[in-house]
Amino acid sequence: MKKEPVFIAFCNQKGGVGKTTFSVLTASYLSYVKGLSVAVVDCDFPQCSIVQMRQRDIEQVGRNNYYKRLAYLQFQEGGKRAYPVISTSPEKASEEVNRLLEKDEREFDVILFDFPGTVNSAGVLSCISMLDYLFVPIIADRVVIESSLHFAVQVKERLISNPTCNLHGLYLFWNKVDKREKTELYEKTNIAIKQLKLELLTSTVPDTKKYNKELSEERNNLFRSTLFAPENRYLKGSGLDQLVEEVCQCINL
Secondary structure, three states, rough: OOOOOEEEOOOOOOOOOOHHHHHHHHHHHHHHOOOOOOOEEEOOOOOOOOHHHHHHOOOHHHHHHHHHHHHHHHHOOOOOOOOOOEEHHHHHHHHHHHHHHOOOOOOOOOOEEEEOOOOOOOHHHHHHHOOOOEEEEEOOOHHHHHHHHHHHHHHHHHHHHOOOOEEEEEEEEEEEEEEEEEHHHHHHHHHHHHHHOEEEEEEEOOOHHHHHOOOOOOOOOOOOOOOOOOOOOHHHHOHHHHHHHHHHHHHHO
């Protein structure tokens, strides 16, 4: 019998908070840095932005000698494999994941789901109920904060408290933190999170353009990629390594 993987997702009912970016970066860090066996289920149907990113990454490797060399060192000499990215609608996610687990000989440690921009899309809530852990990025915008806290409370009350659901925990964390901003909004939100008995990660992610860097022909940028780990020069000061390590603690990896 294969071991049971942990099902996780970065999710929020508001767009623009970094769900897909954190899905990719976490998957790549877990796989290519920590050596864990990971799969990504792209439920952002029909856009399937992670599937499209994987295709762009493959094309860039084919055109760029620097990336070709990295790929050779990682996949040929290093013996690593690119983690699978499967595309599906939220309604069919359970079926597709079961098919992956049956057909792939690997024993996966983590299955990471990426959802559409709104949880009102068909099948998203049932997908969330399949998860073991949910991570909710929030940014210092009053509208986003109110919506995010409402979403987190609803998930906690309707799913985590439901013994028929798999969901064990929900954790919020701050994204796009600008140290020049006033701290009042952060302080009040942190108090509200505590009063609502929600969990907040200690890790915070700074507001930096590093998170927008994909493989490029013009420059050897290597941060957000489905094929490679973030380079150390970009990883430093990004907060990503601290975030992923705390995520691992939360999910007992």
